[in-house]
Amino acid sequence: MYKKILVPTDGSEVANNAAEHAVNLAKALNSKIYAVYIIDISAFVGIPTQAFWQSIRMLLEEEGKKAIKFVEDLAKEKGVDFEGIIKEGSPGEEIVKIAKEKEADLIVMGTSGRTGLDRFLLGSVAEKVIRTAPCPVMVVHK
Numbered sequence: 001m002y003k004k005i006l007v008p009t010d011g012s013e014v015a016n017n018a019a020e021h022a023v024n025l026a027k028a029l030n031s032k033i034y035a036v037y038i039i040d041i042s043a044f045v046g047i048p049t050q051a052f053w054q055s056i057r058m059l060l061e062e063e064g065k066k067a068i069k070f071v072e073d074l075a076k077e078k079g080v081d082f083e084g085i086i087k088e089g090s091p092g093e094e095i096v097k098i099a100k101e102k103e104a105d106l107i108v109m110g111t112s113g114r115t116g117l118d119r120f121l122l123g124s125v126a127e128k129v130i131r132t133a134p135c136p137v138m139v140v141h142k
Helices: 013-029 050-078 091-102 122-132
Strands: 003-010 032-040 081-089 107-112 138-141
Touching: 003 013, 003 091, 013 032, 013 050, 013 107, 013 138, 032 050, 050 081, 081 091, 081 107, 091 107, 091 122, 107 122, 122 138
Parallel strands: 003 032, 003 107, 032 081, 107 138
Antiparallel strands: none
């Protein structure tokens, strides 16, 4: 039924909990997990210098690699096929786009993520994904 499960993550506790649900489901259904981290470039519109943006981007990319690694480790522990994806863009739009590209059967995500300048707010992202996803969306609260 759900052979391709997409898991958006920002490395927050809520996102990690959603990833655990997704990996357990993938194990039970013999599915593949796609962990996705989106670098939200819209938060940095108007930053005056290219050098400053590059520094922030590198920090966000490192954070993304850590978030993806957490999901990868869960998948390896359970023997679940895994692919990690890091992209730049608007998180809600990119998640839906990747779901279409990968022909995901299910998206599993947290209701809210980290907040602050260097992190995107997953709550509004979850709402957008629920409204526009090409497949069912499972939302994990805590």
